[in-house]
Amino acid sequence: MKFILVSLDDDPARLERYVAERKFAMPVARFSREQAANVFNVHDTPTTFYVDASGTIRYQVTGVEPHGDAVDRVTWYIETLKAQRN
Amino acid sequence: MRTKSAEQKLIAAARTPATAAEAHYWLGRIYDFKGNKAEGAFPGFHEEVSFRPRAEAEFKLAGTPKPEWIAEGEAVENALKAADAALAKQQATPNAPASQIRAAIEARIKARPDPMTYVAGANALLARNGDLPFVLRLAADGRVVGDRFIWENESSYKLDGKVRGSLDRNAAVFADIAGWALFLQGDLQTAEQRLAEAARLYRNVDATNQLHLAELSRKKNDLETAREHYLTALGLAGITPPQRDQARVALADVQAKSGENPADFEKWLAATLDRKREERRKALVSNMAGRRLPALGLKDLQGNNVDLRAERGNVVLLNFFSAW
Numbered sequence: 001m002k003f004i005l006v007s008l009d010d011d012p013a014r015l016e017r018y019v020a021e022r023k024f025a026m027p028v029a030r031f032s033r034e035q036a037a038n039v040f041n042v043h044d045t046p047t048t049f050y051v052d053a054s055g056t057i058r059y060q061v062t063g064v065e066p067h068g069d070a071v072d073r074v075t076w077y078i079e080t081l082k083a084q085r086n
Numbered sequence: 087m088r089t090k091s092a093e094q095k096l097i098a099a100a101r102t103p104a105t106a107a108e109a110h111y112w113l114g115r116i117y118d119f120k121g122n123k124a125e126g127a128f129p130g131f132h133e134e135v136s137f138r139p140r141a142e143a144e145f146k147l148a149g150t151p152k153p154e155w156i157a158e159g160e161a162v163e164n165a166l167k168a169a170d171a172a173l174a175k176q177q178a179t180p181n182a183p184a185s186q187i188r189a190a191i192e193a194r195i196k197a198r199p200d201p202m203t204y205v206a207g208a209n210a211l212l213a214r215n216g217d218l219p220f221v222l223r224l225a226a227d228g229r230v231v232g233d234r235f236i237w238e239n240e241s242s243y244k245l246d247g248k249v250r251g252s253l254d255r256n257a258a259v260f261a262d263i264a265g266w267a268l269f270l271q272g273d274l275q276t277a278e279q280r281l282a283e284a285a286r287l288y289r290n291v292d293a294t295n296q297l298h299l300a301e302l303s304r305k306k307n308d309l310e311t312a313r314e315h316y317l318t319a320l321g322l323a324g325i326t327p328p329q330r331d332q333a334r335v336a337l338a339d340v341q342a343k344s345g346e347n348p349a350d351f352e353k354w355l356a357a358t359l360d361r362k363r364e365e366r367r368k369a370l371v372s373n374m375a376g377r378r379l380p381a382l383g384l385k386d387l388q389g390n391n392v393d394l395r396a397e398r399g400n401v402v403l404l405n406f407f408s409a410w
Binding site: 001002003004005006007008009011014015016017018019027028029030031036039040041042043045046047048049050051052053054055056057058059060062073074076077078081082084 | 250253282283286289368369372373374375376377378379380381382384385386387390392394395397398399400401402403404405406407408409
């Protein structure tokens with residue numbers, strides 16, 4: 001299981017403050033909004049891809065879901081993909 | 087329909103002279119189905135052209151089929167038809183007692199455990215609020231049966247992405263059935279978990295599931311969430327006319343309870359559905375589910391490479407964010 005964060009910020013100073021404050025335990029990569037739209041078809045933040053072991057994006061969640069607790073929800077996606085045969 | 091298992095057993099039987107002819111005959115029947123009859127036979131199925139010559143070859147090896155082989159096949163089909171008819175009769179009887187419906191479902195499952203029987207049987211009982219514990223069992227067993235059905239017939243789905251989609255849909259169908267049975271039993275918390283699970287698997291595009299979530303939210307007096315689910319359901323192409331009427335009445339009630347003027351309802355609804363349709367269109371166009379993750383090297387803030395290709399074999403959560 002691997003978590004990767006991709007920042008689409010224009011302002012590096014604001015991003016650095018945010019990352020320093022949050023102390024993320026996973027890598028934080030940077031990408032421009034234009035590149036994200038072209039390569040990943042991502043136009044809004046937050047957007048999360050849940051990718052299975054074969055490298056296929058299985059679920060895309062954009063924005064905030066209207067139901068369910070966030071931790072439970074993320075756990076559900078991860079456990080669902082981990083349990084699947086490929 | 088345990089196609090893969092049957093095929094393996096028949097290939098083994100074809101090696102023994104005493105059983106070879108009959109085994110070739112049944113292999114021919116399987117390949118004939120795959121090659122000529124699979125198109126649309128079950129959701130997501132396609133015929134596979136490559137099986138047509140294989141069917142011919144097997145029939146040739148079988149020689150003239152014996153009447154008892156043909157009779158055996160017909161007997162199985164007739165038993166299924168009779169069990170289907172018995173279940174349909176119970177479903178069409180308005181006051182059929184739950185015990186009789188259950189007996190008809192069990193008889194049909196015994197004849198052959200097809201996933202659709204679990205769905206249709208559970209829905210017949212849910213519509214009458216009858217034997218909910220049995221509905222929950224149908225939901226649990228149906229999920230397993232459906233998964234097995236899909237893997238046994240994997241090649242009929244042709245593309246791996248379609249198998250995955252079918253597995254998700256199978257899980258969603260039975261999660262929604264279980265969730266609604268739990269709701270009717272009064273267990274709102276577990277009901278919500280199962281209905282939300284179905285919504286994720288359906289990617290929020292199943293009207294029945296959205297209506298179930300709306301009803302649950304209304305029961306919990308969570309008007310805001312109820313409103314969202316009713317609106318989602320009303321914007322979906324798959325909603326039936328009775329469901330649409332039901333959702334409109336319920337949504338009008340939600341709006342009135344939220345202090346909105348009933349006179350504004352129709353205008354508000356039309357404008358909101360237009361806006362939601364546009365949002366959904368955008369979301370669908372940009373949804374990457376089912377696509378390969380682009381193999382692209384990224385750099386982290388320290389300048390180290392973050393290679394997405396190196397993550398094959400791992401489940402990956404890739405979150406695009408912006409700092410606020």
